[in-house]
Amino acid sequence: MSISIALMSQMAFAANAGLTTEHIEGPVYAIIGETGNRSAENLGNNANFGFIVGDTGVLLIDSGAGTHAAKAIEAKILEITPLPITVVINTGGQDHRWLGNAYFAKQGARIIASNAAVADQNARAGDQIQGLIATTGQHPMNNLDILTAPETFDQTYELNHAGLDITIHHQGAAHTPGDSWVFIRALKILFTGDIAYGDRMLGVIEVSDSRSWVDVFEAMAQLPAQKVIPGHGLVSTLAKLSEQTYNYLVHLRQGVGEFLDNGGDLADIRKVDQSAFDDLLNYAGIAPGNALRVYEQMEWE
Numbered sequence: 001m002s003i004s005i006a007l008m009s010q011m012a013f014a015a016n017a018g019l020t021t022e023h024i025e026g027p028v029y030a031i032i033g034e035t036g037n038r039s040a041e042n043l044g045n046n047a048n049f050g051f052i053v054g055d056t057g058v059l060l061i062d063s064g065a066g067t068h069a070a071k072a073i074e075a076k077i078l079e080i081t082p083l084p085i086t087v088v089i090n091t092g093g094q095d096h097r098w099l100g101n102a103y104f105a106k107q108g109a110r111i112i113a114s115n116a117a118v119a120d121q122n123a124r125a126g127d128q129i130q131g132l133i134a135t136t137g138q139h140p141m142n143n144l145d146i147l148t149a150p151e152t153f154d155q156t157y158e159l160n161h162a163g164l165d166i167t168i169h170h171q172g173a174a175h176t177p178g179d180s181w182v183f184i185r186a187l188k189i190l191f192t193g194d195i196a197y198g199d200r201m202l203g204v205i206e207v208s209d210s211r212s213w214v215d216v217f218e219a220m221a222q223l224p225a226q227k228v229i230p231g232h233g234l235v236s237t238l239a240k241l242s243e244q245t246y247n248y249l250v251h252l253r254q255g256v257g258e259f260l261d262n263g264g265d266l267a268d269i270r271k272v273d274q275s276a277f278d279d280l281l282n283y284a285g286i287a288p289g290n291a292l293r294v295y296e297q298m299e300w301e
Contacts, residue, residue, distance in 0.1 A: 027054065028189055039136075067140065203289075204252075217245060252291065256269075
């Protein structure tokens with residue numbers, strides 16, 4: 001197969017995976033995934049990713065939900081540049097943030113993540129792979145072994161790529177224990193990872209920490225960011241994402257707190273009113289579980 005035919009095949013594959021590319025500014029791009037649920041068609045890449053084109057290589061923000069998903073991301077980048085992916089940042093422990101690591105490391109890429117993200121990835125890798133098999137009908141790793149980041153940090157990691165100073169910062173647990181944001185100060189561009197959700201209902205999962213998530217968002221909101229790429233949803237602003245993520249978390253915790261103070265029973269947790277956010281995609285399917293998991297956490301706060 002010729003290189004051009006192979007490239008066309010990859011591009012068609014990426015299009016079928018539901019990914020679109022958006023130029024943000026200068027060498028910075030976002031790859032926007034579907035805002036709905038993961039599926040066989042989107043390969044588990046129902047999330048946003050990003051990349052920065054340098055002189056000799058590309059920095060990728062989040063590697064996709066396995067080898068097939070990583071190839072779909074790579075195909076979108078190849079539409080912009082033929083340069084290799086030389087650096088990969090994992091912004092958290094969710095499968096679409098890191099299971100593509102092995103594919104890019106095999107090509108020589110450095111992999112970077114917070115220590116808390118790596119611990120979470122190691123703890124949940126088996127469950128994540130089984131979940132992707134059930135959803136997509138294929139093993140996400142395609143015969144590659146899982147790989148967590150060899151380069152790790154506790155709170156802040158700084159690097160330069162494409163002449164831009166880039167800060168990766170882990171403030172604390174949010175959607176997952178190791179969530180980080182990526183900030184490009186010179187361009188005022190922020191990739192939030194799963195700290196912020198736009199246009200769809202966020203998920204409070206078993207490893208989420210809703211109280212810390214509120215604090216993390218407050219710290220992130222102090223950044224002078226003008227163009228913000230959330231973990232899910234359209235390119236946005238901190239003001240809008242505050243309405244859709246921060247305000248929701250505060251509202252939910254207040255509602256569950258009042259429910260607990262009034263002696264509410266777990267069987268009645270659906271009575272916690274979240275209807276102010278019913279315009280967000282997936283509200284009906286996700287909101288009740290969010291209330292349940294916040295209830296379980298707040299019982300012990």
